[in-house]
Amino acid sequence: MELRIQSHGSLDWSPESVRLWNDIAGRSGRPDPFCCTPAWQMAFHDAFSPSRRLLLHVEEKNVLAFAEMALSSGRPCLVPLESHWLSGCPLLGPEAEELFAWACALLPRVYANTVPAFLISGLEEKSPLLLNLQTRFKGIFRFIPQPDLLQRSASLEGGMDGYLSRRSANFRAKMKKARRKAEAKGVTFERFIPSSPEEADTIYARMLAVEEKSWKGKEHCGMTETPSRQFYHAMIRRLSLYRGGRVMFAVHDGTDIGFIFGGLAGAHYRGQQFSYDADWKSFSIGDLLQMEQLDWLCEENILRYDMGMSDIPAMAYKAHWAEKEQALTAWLLLPVSG
Numbered sequence: 001m002e003l004r005i006q007s008h009g010s011l012d013w014s015p016e017s018v019r020l021w022n023d024i025a026g027r028s029g030r031p032d033p034f035c036c037t038p039a040w041q042m043a044f045h046d047a048f049s050p051s052r053r054l055l056l057h058v059e060e061k062n063v064l065a066f067a068e069m070a071l072s073s074g075r076p077c078l079v080p081l082e083s084h085w086l087s088g089c090p091l092l093g094p095e096a097e098e099l100f101a102w103a104c105a106l107l108p109r110v111y112a113n114t115v116p117a118f119l120i121s122g123l124e125e126k127s128p129l130l131l132n133l134q135t136r137f138k139g140i141f142r143f144i145p146q147p148d149l150l151q152r153s154a155s156l157e158g159g160m161d162g163y164l165s166r167r168s169a170n171f172r173a174k175m176k177k178a179r180r181k182a183e184a185k186g187v188t189f190e191r192f193i194p195s196s197p198e199e200a201d202t203i204y205a206r207m208l209a210v211e212e213k214s215w216k217g218k219e220h221c222g223m224t225e226t227p228s229r230q231f232y233h234a235m236i237r238r239l240s241l242y243r244g245g246r247v248m249f250a251v252h253d254g255t256d257i258g259f260i261f262g263g264l265a266g267a268h269y270r271g272q273q274f275s276y277d278a279d280w281k282s283f284s285i286g287d288l289l290q291m292e293q294l295d296w297l298c299e300e301n302i303l304r305y306d307m308g309m310s311d312i313p314a315m316a317y318k319a320h321w322a323e324k325e326q327a328l329t330a331w332l333l334l335p336v337s338g
Contacts, residue, residue: 015241017058022242024063026266028092031124031328032151032306034263034270035088039238041065044082047231054081055103062093064103066118075335076116078107085309086149086330089122097132104137121146121330130331139336146330150311152322159298163305166323175291178284185252185283189292192247194240203247204236207259207273210249214275223273232261232273239263248293250276250285260289267303290321 018038025036034040045052045067053068055078066078080090091100107116118141123130134143156163164172194200208224216222223232239245246269250258258276262269271293276285297305307318310325 018238019242020060021058021063021065022244022265024058024061024092025088026264026268028089029124030089030092030122031326032087032122032270032308033268034265034306035082035085036063036092036122037088037244037263037265039235039244039263040270041081041088042238043231043235044084046234047227048084055107057099057103059093062095062099063091064096064099065090071117075114076111077119077332078116079119080121083119083121086119086121086146087151087308087328090120091129096129097136100133101136115140115335117141117335118333119146119330120333121328123329123331125327125329127329130329133333137333141333141335144332144334146332148327148329149309150325150327152307152310152315152318153324153326154305154307154322155324156294156298156303156305160295163294163298167320171320174284175287178288179291182250182283182285182288187257187283187285187288188251189289190249190251191296192245192249193243194236194245194247195243196240197237200236200240200245201233204233206249206256207232207247207261207275210256210259210277211273211275213277213279215278216275218278222275235263235272236261246293246296248289248296250280250289250292252280258285258289260293262293264302267301268306269297269302269304270306271308 021038025033028036030036049067055066055068057064065081067081067083069077069079071077080086080088082088093099108114154163158165192203194203211217211222211224214222217224223229236245244264245261246263247259247261249256257280260274262271274286274289294305305322307322309315310318
């Protein structure tokens with residue numbers, strides 16, 4: 001086996017290699033499988049830290065994907081490519097522990113006999129991988145817990161009827177009323193699965209045009225701003241390589257008035273962004289886009305709707321949409337010596 005240590009520019013991103021990494025992430029069993037995919041991980045690297053060296057190994061069933069940083073002491077530290085929210089895991093697959101041990105044996109040669117530190121994130125509580133690493137590397141690394149991240153998700157078991165049965169009667173009535181109001185006004189919804197980077201570019205331009213008319217666009221705090229603009233653009237382009245993106249627009253008289261965007265990892269959907277023209281606030285366009293997207297996902301037999309982080313006040317609305325809250329854990333592995 002060969003561990004690839006290189007800059008982003010030299011990476012071979014064939015559709016086949018992207019698809020393989022994505023498939024492994026979808027089967028990984030991690031709490032947030034989409035954030036383990038190259039669409040999320042590499043988009044963060046492209047937009048936020050493109051100059052870092054990457055350490056990658058992708059094989060038939062396993063993935064190792066780290067980026068190079070340094071601790072304040074100067075010791076090299078290998079972190080997930082997405083190292084801000086820490087939603088994804090850099091070690092995937094049934095032989096992830098062995099892959100990590102193999103990399104640890106090689107890396108002192110790369111770092112002049114210095115053992116690097118590692119940050120491993122996106123793990124479930126009582127993760128078998130973590131427990132195995134703690135046993136195997138006892139006395140070699142100190143395992144230092146980092147703050148947990150809370151995320152929300154909803155089961156789509158039983159399709160749309162099953163999903164709605166797990167919502168309150170008030171929620172269901174509110175959605176029916178909003179849908180009737182929008183239909184009477186002539187609002188329609190259009191679905192898109194970008195299948196090429198060029199198509200992704202066109203769809204993303206439409207999304208940005210809506211965002212500019214939203215409250216986020218008007219207050220310069222949304223995805224029209226750098227680096228969010230570059231992050232989601234890189235993501236939707238990578239998703240197009242394996243038709244993993246799902247985009248829906250709310251349309252009135254041929255004009256886009258809202259959108260919702262997310263991506264698939266196996267049977268899991270992860271929401272990314274939704275927005276709507278501020279002039280349409282009274283029509284619950286954001287809520288209706290969520291409902292229409294759920295309808296679409298149920299038609300595709302997707303099993304779970306992931307909504308991402310839920311541990312800040314601005315995300316409290318997610319409790320109405322997603323019944324399960326789960327902690328994602330992260331650990332700093334600090335060498336005991338060397």
